[in-house]
Amino acid sequence: MLDSPVQQIKDRLSITEVLSGYVQLKKAGVNSKALCPFHSEKTPSLIVSPSKQIWHCFGCGRGGDIFEFIKLVENVEFPEALRILADRAGIELRKPTAQEIKIDQDRNVLYQINELAAEYYVKVLWESPQASEALNYLRQRGLTDQTIKNWQLGYAPDDYHYLENFLAKSFDKKDIELAGLIIKKDLPAGRQATAEYFDRFRGRIMFPILDAKGRHVGFTGRILKPQDNVGKYVNSPETPVYSKSKIIYGYFAAKRSIIKEQKVIIVEGQMDVITSHQAGFANTVASSGTAFTLDQIMELGKHAKEFVFALDSDKAGTMATTALLNTAKQYSIIIKIAELGEYKDPDEAIKKGMHVWKDIIEKAPHFVEYFFHKALKEFSISEADGVQKIKDLLLPLINSVDSSILRSHYCRKLASALGVAEASVTAELQKLGKPEFKQLPKEEYRKKDRLEWLQERLLGLVIRLKDKAVLSQFEPSDFGAYANVYTSIYTSAQSPELKTAFDLLEFGVQTEIEAQGLDAKAELASAARELKRVLLKQQMEKVSAELKSAEQQKDQQTVRKLSEEYVGLSKKISQLQS
């Protein structure tokens, strides 16, 4: 019998290899440690065991194998985690259905066409004399040759049919048109054209656009020499694989860094993304247009708790910021706005020096703070009109702050800036009503309760010490979600499907016992005692509730029976304590 795909994947991919793509692993004896990406912490409590191929976090209690990790970190369900890891391990999964194959093939053709076009543009950039000006331009903008290659920047020759003819050798023109690379001529009836199609991108520096999985979905073409009636930028049209409102430029390259830092830097242009990455800020992305959509915010919000918007300091930048805030502020994300000051755009600041950009990002103020400065600079508080404008701008922003401490901080600040009583600002704010905050669909950090912790600890110690005697005083139901583990140990049944659970339970106690120098046997005894006590207390609460209702119904017989039971339970508890 063949191994299951899950086992095949586990055989091929080591846990350290998979996790190190998302967290910084540090050696700790035979294991490794990392800061947990699933809860915020300053000292590492996520432990990885390479020999057992499992991980466990002592902070939030999460743990499992590589599949569990990918599920959580990529925010996907098991089938998608399986697909991601199968891809990485080079293992083919089940045969897809005919319909799936058809959709896949249709999309695959579009990815392939875009990818081949990207390769073509790259070749032109590096080899054609026609592109030397474009290459010089990119170098003058401060990009290294390696960066130009990494981002697959290219050049579309200034001709109507070069790309069409090149791609037509391998693909159908209808598909090339569907991919958005050539345009069908729209001629009046009766007129004959020498060619049916022409290239969309001509005489432009080409930035390939990849989706979150690194597939080629489209392009942005930037003109080299400004011309009348010609846009500075031309984008691929919407296609079955390219949706402007969903694609985030640079996301594929930035994703791991965003997960590691839990922070994303959002800039406006492709060039800004590339130079920011080159300067060491690999968590930088850009929206495809000027507006940032809710879809894009939600996608980034899966991994980032903090958004730093670093948009061009012209009017468009300000407008984009305001539009952005209207969606982003509804979600409890920390939003900061980088102040570019004298610099026109991020690219210009980065060119001035890496430290300049680093400073701008690190000192980026909270968005309310940002608009405070802006409003007080723009409007005069000595005129009634100015005061009104400041109030109109700032009150809704202050009202959208989630934290009540920060809200009252800004109220005080606004009152003192305007020279009015704080109470009048608070009163105005109350008129606006409290906004509702939506949570991004991210799994909440759930702290384990004591009962669950004791169940895991006891079973882990039993497995570790290979001593199941202590289990005889319990029943399967005492172990909640681990009832099957209890039964399997207690009856010495072979349960291959529980192997990971066994490993995890043992690994959890083992690392803690080693780290804290505890006596495993003593820990086992005390865990058993405490679990017993917690279970007895739960039972007493249940009996006490039943007793109350029996008393209300004046059911003397049941009352007597339950009272006896209650006394019995409390005796058992006091015996445990002695």
Ligand SMILES: [Zn+2]
């Ligand atoms: Zn954790």
